[in-house]
Amino acid sequence: GVAIHLTKCIPVQAGLGGGSSDAAATLRALAKVWRVDRQSVREAAVTLGADVPYFLEGGTVLGLERGDVLFPLPDHPRRWVVLVIPPFGVSTQEAYAWWDESRRDRGPKRGRDRARSAGSLALPDEVAENDLQSAVSKRHPEISRIVASLRRAGSSCSAMSGSGSAVFGLFETKGAAFDVAGALKRGNRSAIVTRTLTRAECRRLAAK
The missing domain is CATH 3.30.70.890 (GHMP kinase, C-terminal domain)
Structure with a gap:
């Protein structure tokens, strides 16, 4: 097992995806520790929330269905x-x-x-x-x-x-x-x- 200490910096109930990004970061860390392949991580992400797969991908994407079916798009210019x-x-x-x-x-x-x-x-x-x-x-x-x-x-x-x-x-x-x-x-x-x-x-x- 693992012990995780989380210090939250993203405001709650603000629509900023704080919980989903925390979940994605935790999945990435656990995948490194346990050497889990990328596809298995993504499948686990879908079960945790509709926004979690996006935070595994990052950048500009088109999200369909619940937002968990993702298609990468060219990144927009920095803003x-x-x-x-x-x-x-x-x-x-x-x-x-x-x-x-x-x-x-x-x-x-x-x-x-x-x-x-x-x-x-x-x-x-x-x-x-x-x-x-x-x-x-x-x-x-x-x-x-x-x-x-x-x-x-x-x-x-x-x-x-x-x-x-x-x-x-x-x-x-x-x-x-x-x-x-x-x-x-x-x-x-x-x-x-x-x-x-x-x-x-x-x-x-x-x-x-």
């Missing part, structure tokens, strides 16, 4: 990311329940349909959608206000992350990201600057 964490969390179970309630009122995804018909994988702001965002924002309007603030500040793409409550905004330069993060910190709201990683960078980090 600096501002993560804004409101002073409240969102339960994944509640977020999906709210989405179920709102499905009857959803309109067509025109921006997404245009991108599909054009065969485009680009992610301009009008196409990068989170279907849960509208339902969650109705209960937590601050999420919509943060998204709007990031867009006004020059973010090329901003949306709620996962099932919330965190919101991300993409910026081309590190300086711009830090300026915006500083401006959006207030009260119990925090803002973190990080950057996107390529698939190769993810695998190098995982190998350490």
Whole structure:
């Protein structure tokens, strides 16, 4: 057996995949200790959660079905990311329940349909959608206000992350990201600057 001590740094109930990434990192470590092949690790990941296989892969991917059927895509250019964490969390179970309630009122995804018909994988702001965002924002309007603030500040793409409550905004330069993060910190709201990683960078980090 093994003894594992986990120090959590990723906020809980923020839609940032903290639990899933912890699970993937643990699987990688155990695979090294016990010399388990990659396919067996992936099969184990699927049983732990829909997002866990992604964190074994990393980089830009297309996720189908529950999100666990993955197809690697060319990595997007590096972007600096501002993560804004409101002073409240969102339960994944509640977020999906709210989405179920709102499905009857959803309109067509025109921006997404245009991108599909054009065969485009680009992610301009009008196409990068989170279907849960509208339902969650109705209960937590601050999420919509943060998204709007990031867009006004020059973010090329901003949306709620996962099932919330965190919101991300993409910026081309590190300086711009830090300026915006500083401006959006207030009260119990925090803002973190990080950057996107390529698939190769993810695998190098995982190998350490």
